[in-house]
Amino acid sequence: MKKYRILFKYIMKLLLKLRVNYILNFFKNVSQVTAKNVSQVTTRIITLQIKSLKRSAAGIFPGLLLLLILALTAILVLFSGSAPVQAHELLIEGVTEGKVSASFDDGTPAIQVDILVYHEGELQYEGRTDRQGALELPEGMEWDKIEARDNYGHRALYTEEEEDTFRLPRWAGALIGLSFLLLVAAFSGYRQK
Amino acid sequence: MHIADGLLEPEVVAAGFALSAALAVYSLKNSQDRENFSALVPRISMVTAALFISSLLNIPVGPTTVHFSFVGLAGILLGPLSVLAVIVSLIMQLLLFNHGGFSTLGMNAANFALAALTAHYLFQLRRSQLFRQSWHKYLAFLAVAAATLVKIAGASLALYYSGFPAGVGLSLTAVHLPIILAEGLLTAAVVIILMKGKRVFIYEEIQDLV
Structure with missing residues (x-):
């Protein structure tokens, strides 16, 4: 020593x-x-x-240990600007200049996703997105509904009249969910004591 | 591993809801702690919180992204009660993160619950004569790997019966290999830490005390 x-x-x-x-x-x-x-x-x-x-x-519940690790990592990933935040929701951003663009909800392009174009319920055109997550439609194509789907269980729908819907930011969702579950745990633990 | 809305046929959707309801009933009937259920609520909700937040941790693999689920750990810590944690966390992920879909909630819950139960029953093997006492960490890793594979198999079966090609299962397994490795190692580490102390956290060991 x-x-x-x-x-x-x-x-x-x-x-x-x-x-x-x-x-x-x-x-x-x-x-x-x-x-x-x-x-x-x-x-x-x-x-x-x-x-x-x-x-x-030892004094706390077993999930708390893992939760702490996970929450810290999630916070780090969510708030660090450089780290890519990968999401799990597929979106169709829209149609501009005859191009459909698809992405995940953090902005990364959705590569090799099947795009199905419908008009009055009938399939008009089918194709796959490129490395930028875009697919060029044939000129003069009429459409009222576009669907995107990949082989991993993701799907997105886009219609002409669709307005921008309100989306909860993911950090807010995480905060609400976590505080709700912690409240339930704390309240039931307190009642027993 | 959340199947989105509109991908499954109506029959598969109905089968999913029926299966998840049956699993919920089975798990509640099979858990031996119905009397002191309220004592387990803090534990269940903490594990639910871990399940809920885990879907934010994504790894980009090839053209898609995969995320952690920790169903294996939930199965090990909660036993049959993990079905409840899985259902609650999936509902919360759907409402707050838009993960999955309302129509596919039943099928997703059934897949996740089956995975958690697989991990629970596999991890029970550590008490059999075949395994040494000290092998619990390897068994935890195996249980998590098996749970993830069960989850993928369930999802690809559901997609297959809704008109997707059978190759979906293979591609899903391929992109989930990093998750199996990472989640297995993390769960094994958590199990090692939790089994070292005097307090018991693993489901069957709590049952021994009751």
Whole structure:
């Protein structure tokens, strides 16, 4: 233990004022810490970590542990601008200049999706979207309903007169759902006590 | 793995609702803790919250995206009661995230519930003579993998009977391989942590105490 205390002191001194002899002594000390000691220290830290984790989780419900991990990851993914937020809802954005464009609800293009074009209930045209999630319709084609579907159980419908419907932002949905379930858990837990 | 509205034939939709109702009744009848059900509500709702939020964690695979579901973990932690958690979480995902569809809710719930029950019964095998006590982590991974495969099989059967090609099952399995791996590893880690302490969290072990 003494060795580590010395090591710690040296690190602190190094942080305070960087001097050449400190650095040299630091490396001298590090070389004295054998590989066995290093593994002992790391295992000790890991066991302590697991112990404290267990202690904190023991009083609560089992789902809370996983929920915390998941919620943190979800928040990170939702709020970090660079990370791609992948969604699971297929949408048809609209028809512009004779092109149908399909995407998932976060804006990533829906590639290789079957597009079915209907007019008065009859199938007029069938095709697949390209790498931009777009499909060019034949010129002068009349349509009143467009359907998109892929092989993974997603489907979207688009009609001419469709207005923009209100969509709950996903972070709001997550917040509402989570707070509802936590409330149920807390309330029923409180009633039992 | 949520089938959207309008993809299934009416007969398949009806079969889905019937199957999920039957599974709900079966699970409630089979759980031995009907008397102290209210004591389990916090536990059920926490697992439901995990199931609910998990569908936001997506992995892009090829042309589509797949997401976590944690039905396997729900089965391990809640046993037959996981059917309730699955149904509630699917309804909430439909209302708040637009995942799935109203007509396909029955079929989705049936698939997810069957998957959770598969994981529950597979994980019970750790008590048989065939497996050593310490193998529970491998069994947890296997249970989750089997649960995901059951879920995919259910969904592709439903799609097949609604006129989709049979190859849908294969492509669905292929894109779900990363999910099987990630979810299996995460569930095994959670099971290891939960089984280390003195308090019991796994369904059958709670039953032993009652």
